[in-house]
Amino acid sequence: SLAMATTMPWFGMDIGGTLCKLVYFEPKDITPDEAELEVETLRNIRRYLTKNSAYGKDGHRDTHLQMDDVVVRGRRGSFHFIRFPTSAMGKFLELAKDKGMATLVSSVCATGGGAYKFEKNFREVLNLSLHKFDELDSLLYGLQYVEMNNPTECYYWKHPTREDKCEKVNFDFSQPYPFLLVNIGSGVSILAVYGPGVYKRISGTSLGGGTFLGLCCLLTGCNSFEEAIELASKGDNTSVDKLVRDIYGGDYDRFDLPGDLVASSFGNMNSKDKRQLVSREDLARATLVTITNNIGSITRMCALNEKIEKVVFVGNFLRVNPIAMKLLAYALDYWSKKALKALFLEHEGYFGAVGCLLQLHC
Ligand code: ADP
Numbered sequence: 162s163l164a165m166a167t168t169m170p171w172f173g174m175d176i177g178g179t180l181c182k183l184v185y186f187e188p189k190d191i192t193p194d195e196a197e198l199e200v201e202t203l204r205n206i207r208r209y210l211t212k213n214s215a216y217g218k219d220g221h222r223d224t225h226l227q228m229d230d231v232v233v234r235g236r237r238g239s240f241h242f243i244r245f246p247t248s249a250m251g252k253f254l255e256l257a258k259d260k261g262m263a264t265l266v267s268s269v270c271a272t273g274g275g276a277y278k279f280e281k282n283f284r285e286v287l288n289l290s291l292h293k294f295d296e297l298d299s300l301l302y303g304l305q306y307v308e309m310n311n312p313t314e315c316y317y318w319k320h321p322t323r324e325d326k327c328e329k330v331n332f333d334f335s336q337p338y339p340f341l342l343v344n345i346g347s348g349v350s351i352l353a354v355y356g357p358g359v360y361k362r363i364s365g366t367s368l369g370g371g372t373f374l375g376l377c378c379l380l381t382g383c384n385s386f387e388e389a390i391e392l393a394s395k396g397d398n399t400s401v402d403k404l405v406r407d408i409y410g411g412d413y414d415r416f417d418l419p420g421d422l423v424a425s426s427f428g429n430m431n432s433k434d435k436r437q438l439v440s441r442e443d444l445a446r447a448t449l450v451t452i453t454n455n456i457g458s459i460t461r462m463c464a465l466n467e468k469i470e471k472v473v474f475v476g477n478f479l480r481v482n483p484i485a486m487k488l489l490a491y492a493l494d495y496w497s498k499k500a501l502k503a504l505f506l507e508h509e510g511y512f513g514a515v516g517c518l519l520q521l522h523c
Contacts, residue, residue, distance in 0.1 A: 170185065170186075170203060170206055170207070170262075170265060170266065171185065171186035171188075171233070171518055171521065172184065172185055172186075172269055172270065172518060173270050173271075173272075173299075173303075173514040173515060173516070173517035173518025173519070173521070174269060174270065174271040174272070174273075174275075174276070174514060174517065175271075175272050175273045175296065175299065175511075175513035175514040175517060176247060176250070176271060176272070176273040176274065176275020176276055176278070176279060177247060177273045177274065177275065177346055177347060177513075178247065178274060178346065178347035178348070178371060179246065179247060179346065179347045179370070179371055179374075179477070180244050180245070180246060180247060180346075180477055180510065181244065181245055181246070181247045181249075181250065181253070181273075181275065182242070182243075182244050182510055182511050182513065182514040183242075183243040183244065183245075183514060184240055184241070184242055184243070184511060184514040184515050184517075184518050185210050185240070185241045185243065186233055186236075186238055186239070186240055186241075186518060187207060187210070187211055187238050187239045187240075187241060188236050188237070188238040189229075189230075189237055189238040189239060190236060190237040190238065200265070202260075202261040202264055202265055203265055205260065205261070206260050206261070206262065206265070209260060210222075210241060210243070211239075211241060216243070216245070216256065217245075217249075217252060217256060218249075219245040219246055219249040219252065219253075220243060220244070220245040220249075220253070220256075221243065221244055221245070222241060222242065222243045223242045223243070223244065223511075226242045226507065226508055226511065227239060227240065227241055227242065228240040228307070228310065228311060231310050233518075233519065240515070242508070242511050242514075244477075244510070247275055250275070250279055250282065251282070254282055254283065254286040254287060255286065257286075257287055258286055258287055262287060262289070263287040263288050263289060266289065267288075267289065267290065268289060268290045268291070268292045269283070269289055269290075269291055269292065270291075270292045270294060270517045270518055270520060270521045271283075271291040271292065271293055271294070271517065272293065272294045272295065272296045272299040272513050272514070272516070272517040273296050273513060274296075276291050276293045276294075277293070279291075280293075292521070294516070294517050294520050296513050297350070297352065297360070297362065298358070298516065299512070299513045299514075299515075299516030299517040299520065300342075300344060300475075300512045300513045300516060301342070301352075301354060301357075301358065301360060301512075301516065302358070302515075302516035302519055302520065303511070303512035303513060303514065303515030303516030303517070303518075303519065304342070304473075304475070304506065304512040304516070305357060306515060306516070306519055307506070307508050307511075307512060307515055308334055308337070308506070311507065311508075312331075313331055313507065314334070314506050314507050314508065315331070315332045315333075315334035315473075315504055315505070315506055316329045316330055316331050316332050316504070316505055316506075316507070317329075317330055317332050317490065317502060317503060317504050317505065318330075318483075318486060318487050318490040318503070318505075321486075321487040321488075321490040321491045321494070322487070322491050327487065332502075332504055334473075334504065337354075337471070337473075338354065338355055338356050339353065339354060339355045339356075339467075339469050339471070340354050340469060340471040340472065340473050340504075341353055341354070341460065341463060341464050341467065341469045341471065341472040341473065342354055342360070342473050342475065343456065343460050343472060343473070343474045343475070343476075344475050344476045345369055345370050345456060345474065345475070345476035345477075345478035345479060346369060346370055346371075346476045346477060346478065346510075347369055347370055347371030348365060348366065348367050348369040348370075348371060349365055349366045349367075349368070349369040349370075349456055349459075349476075350362060350364075350365045351363055351364040351365060351459070351460060351463050353463070353467045353469060363463055363466075363467065364459060364463050366455070366456065366459055368452055368455055368456070369452070369456070369476075369478065370452075370476060370477065370478030372452055373389070373448055373449060373452040373453075373478065374386055374389055376448045376452075377389040377392070377393075377444075377445050377448045377449075380441075380444040380445070380448060381441040381442075381444050381445050382441070383441075383445070386480070387481065389445055389448075389449075390449075390481055390482055390484070392441055392442045392445035392446075393442070393445040393446045393448070393449040393484060394446075394484060395442040395446075396440065396441075396442030396443040396444070396445050396446030396447070397442075397443050397446060398423070398443065398446045398447035398449075398450045398451075399421070400429060400435065400438060400439050400443055401427055401429055401430060401439050401443050401444060401446075401447035402423045402424075402425065402426050402427060402428055402429060402447055402450070402451075403423070403424050403425040403428025403429050404420060404421055404422060404423055404424055405418050405419065405420050405421070405422045405423075405424045406420030406421060407424070407428075407429070408424055423450070423454070426447065426450070426451040426454070427447060427451065446484075449482075449484060449485060450488065453484075453485045453488045453489060453492075454488060454492060456489070457488065457489050457492030457493060457496075458492065458496075460472055460489075460493070461492065461493060461496050461497060461501065464493075464497070464501050465497075470500060470501055470502060471501075471502050471504060472493060472501055472502065472503050472504065473504045473505070473506065474486070474489055474503060474504070474505055474509075475505075475506055475509050475510070475512060476509060476510055477509060477510035479505065479509045479510075480509060480510060486503075486505055489503050490503040
């Protein structure tokens with residue numbers, strides 16, 4: 162019904178292995194009549210969410226991603242994008258309880274593994290039931306909606322290896338099919354997408370964003386993803402890894418392998434002397450390069466197998482992570498002799514949550 166937007170808040174939640182993504186639709190076309198009928202609790206929640214960009218210690222709103230003037234089922238408004246670590250779910254539920262969430266709705270749309278794992282907690286703390294949706298269906302549905310509503314959503318990296326010339330360039334993704342979708346979250350899923358809602362999951366790897374962060378914490382003692390990326394951006398992997406030139410003394414010409422290519426990730430770290438020469442920054446960089454190149458290599462094989470040329474990378478591993486994006490762009494370019502195109506999306510980690518919200522029907 163038309164009054165729905167004001168009588169209940171619209172949320173979509175994607176509760177992943179590492180991060181919980183929350184998308185909130187703020188109606189902006191509230192009529193005076195609706196405003197009069199609106200309950201105070203709902204108005205307070207809307208203000209709380211839209212006037213702040215931090216919630217408690219762990220919650221963040223990605224204000225730069227906000228989408229204004231979008232239409233969802235006949236209502237006009239804004240999408241707000243919020244995330245917090247899934248490990249803070251207990252605190253989130255208490256906060257939602259304090260804000261009176263439970264008095265407004267009886268059910269919330271949720272996807273991701275946490276929609277199953279935390280179902281009991283939502284019922285016990287908030288008396289809310291979860292309306293569960295499949296995470297890959299939601300991911301594709303959300304991606305399609307956001308891409309259609311944001312003309313600058315999709316981009317690629319031009320000259321990914323040239324510091325001076327490298328730039329983000331808008332890509333027209335209005336004719337997307339077929340494409341490969343590589344979702345790099347805690348783990349990695351690779352989908353082949355042939356049309357709206359027509360896809361199959363073709364591969365995956367457990368060596369994903371969670372592996373990068375876990376190994377980085379072990380090797381460098383860092384405590385957050387942001388810190389890990391910061392370290393990596395100042396490091397150099399070439400003393401940690403064994404390169405082709407460490408083995409050949411130069412290029413391996415016969416098979417076109419350049420000397421600066423990694424032959425063995427972390428391959429120099431068996432030597433005590435070399436271990437003493439590397440910094441935390443170098444170890445962080447090597448971890449990032451190892452995980453990213455492995456994903457690039459699996460992706461390339463999938464693309465060749467499926468005969469698909471467009472590859473879209475999403476997931477929060479790519480958040481504030483231009484090093485990984487450029488490596489993926491380069492890996493696909495280089496090894497496929499330019500046949501493959503690596504594409505990226507601005508709302509990288511939020512499509513599951515958007516797709517979940519869009520599937521709400523009450
Ligand atoms: P999931 O649904 O499995 O939680 P995401 O798409 O949310 O997956 O991506 C999680 C990954 O994103 C982490 O493993 C990490 O590599 C990266 N990441 C980006 N920002 C953060 C952050 N603030 N905290 C933790 N991990 C982050």
